[in-house]
């Protein structure tokens with residue numbers, strides 16, 4: 063872990079993963095996208111062989127595969143999936159937006175029509191771990207919004223299978239179009255369409271740098287939710303915080319990816335040292351710790367600040383996906399955090415609670431994009447259309463001002479579209 067001591071006057075230049083700096087990955091993604099655009103399924107077969115070491119000729123998951131998944135999953139796993147679906151659904155139902163119409167005094171009607179998107183592609187990651195929870199966190203907001211056609215793509219294991227938990231979670235949610243394809247090639251298939259995977263209107267969901275870069279590259283061809291790349295956690299803590307909780311939470315995100323970042327921001331030297339020691343101890347006790355070890359070594363950082371205000375500035379500058387607050391009065395800090403995907407308050411709001419169970423989607427902005435992006439929500443799966451219905455009285459009331467504005471813009475045909483109706487009215 064890198065220790066960074068900030069003096070009173072220091073301004074922060076955080077070392078954080080910036081996707082645009084990884085030119086090699088950007089190039090590789092561009093090549094993959096083009097290959098799928100030109101060759102369709104043939105490219106998907108080749109790229110799945112190359113990156114997932116799997117021979118897959120038919121990408122759609124079959125009913126038999128779903129049945130097999132139910133045969134292998136344990137009862138407590140199925141129960142946990144159901145419990146998460148319930149909590150996440152309850153939370154997202156609060157976000158439902160409805161169409162509205164208002165009548166003005168002059169008799170005109172103005173409103174907004176809310177329509178669910180027609181077709182969405184949900185990316186569920188799967189290279190280094192299985193992500194049944196990402197099925198839930200992607201699909202529930204789409205279902206609550208009322209999306210008609212929902213498809214899932216996720217990378218297969220070398221035997222050409224998806225994890226049982228992913229298939230069961232999807233089936234519990236009633237999603238039938240599940241494709242065994244991952245990475246940038248899955249994003250390309252959703253964006254351009256292939257013989258076996260239909261083009262969608264929007265792609266959502268988290269993934270590694272290749273997935274995040276591919277989504278960014280196809281934006282415009284389709285909509286995307288956000289840049290939800292390698293996980294990030296930033297813990298803001300004072301000397302009273304529990305170092306073993308903090309170390310555990312840092313490692314929980316570090317284990318997602320070698321490119322994940324795990325950051326502590328504090329004013330306390332003693333806490334910083336205690337957390338570092340705990341991270342080392344816990345890493346030594348953690349099975350399969352290679353990824354977390356690498357992430358902590360490359361992107362583990364401890365900022366030791368000279369004041370509480372500077373600590374908050376650092377947290378805001380980093381604009382991390384997850385911010386945990388473990389200070390004496392954590393609620394007081396919440397208002398001061400301007401940039402974060404999700405904020406976790408107090409010692410029992412472990413970030414992992416949000417990963418699986420609390421209710422908000424765990425699909426969150428990374429790479430500093432929390433400055434302008436929001437968590438995945440029902441809003442991502444609807445669009446709004448303005449509705450305008452003018453009465454004759456309303457039309458006559460606004461006509462002169464409209465013609466004036468049109469002529470200010472030099473747009474005579476616009477002005478005449480009003481004039482012709484005014485003349486009609488005088489006949």
Ligand SMILES: NC(=O)c1ccc[n+]([C@@H]2O[C@H](COP(=O)([O-])OP(=O)(O)OC[C@H]3O[C@@H](n4cnc5c(N)ncnc54)[C@H](O)[C@@H]3O)[C@@H](O)[C@H]2O)c1
Pocket residue numbers: 090113114186187188189190191196217243244245246247268269270271272273289290291292293318319322383424425426427428
């Ligand atoms: N921000 C969020 O909301 C959020 C949520 C959950 C997970 N995540 C992140 O999702 C990611 C999951 O990553 P993962 O790797 O386990 O699964 P993944 O499904 O995102 O990526 C696996 C795919 O990456 C592609 N790939 C691997 N190496 C490649 C290479 N050299 N060139 C081109 N493509 C390559 C392969 O096609 C493979 O199928 C992690 O970074 C994790 O932190 C983020």
Ligand SMILES: N[C@H](CO)Cc1c[nH]c[nH+]1
Pocket residue numbers: 193195196292293294315383417424425
């Ligand atoms: N922490 C991840 C978001 O960065 C979500 C997740 C899924 N499973 C476990 N964790």
Ligand SMILES: [Zn+2]
Pocket residue numbers: 293314315318414417
């Ligand atoms: Zn996690």
